[in-house]
Amino acid sequence: MILAVVLALCAAAFFFLPAGRALFEDTRDKLGKAIPITPVDIKATTETRDHPAANTSDGVSNSYWGAKSPGASITYTFRAPFRLVDVIITNGAGATPKEYAPQARALEVDLETTTASGEKQTKKLTLNDKPGPQTFPTAVSDVKTVRLTLKSPVGLTQGRQLAVAEVEFFKRS
Known part of the structure; x- marks a missing residue:
């Protein structure tokens, strides 16, 4: 009888360990404090002359990355792997309605993380x-790079570009 109980506990631990680990990490995310982390390198598949990809990580929301078409992506590389807790995206050309409206925006973004x-x-x-x-909760461990791919544009007409004002990353402290 004792052997059956031990075997049942071992089987339960084996099958529920991944779910338990995810629950443990999510609990740590919620109880811990998220702190900002800055990428060491930023590269885009396309950018306009006056609106480079680096504008998405300059700390102000009145400058932006200008992409020419949907499907454009931007990749952020970090110095060391970390637990990505949240991503904050300021879409469009700025944070105010007056800055936001003049350029096109993406209504969907694919966020691809790559671990070490x-x-x-x-x-x-x-x-x-x-x-x-x-703000978008992410909860991904051991992140080394993050790629954002712009999808579903709105307002993309002649003379306008897809704009992303700011992208902020937060890790667990």
Whole structure:
């Protein structure tokens, strides 16, 4: 009888360990304080002359990265792997309605994280078509790079570009 109980506990631990680990990490995320982390390198597949990709990480929301078409992506590389807790995206050309409206925006973004071991994970983020920062919980461990790919443009007409004002990353402290 004791052997059956021990075997049942071992089997339960084996099958529920991944779910338990995820629950443990999520609890630590919620109880801990998220602190900002800055990328060491930023590269985009396309950018306009006056609106480089680096504008998404300059700390102000009145400058932006200008992409020419949907499908454009921007990749952020970090110095050391970390637990990515949240991503804040300020969509459009700025955080105020006056700055936001003149350029096109993406209503969907694919967020692809790559770990130090090369494992990739993709999440589809749906953005509201409104000015200001939008927070997305991510809960991904061991992140080394983050790629954002712009999808579902709105307002993309002649003379306008897809704009992303700011992207902020937060790690668990």
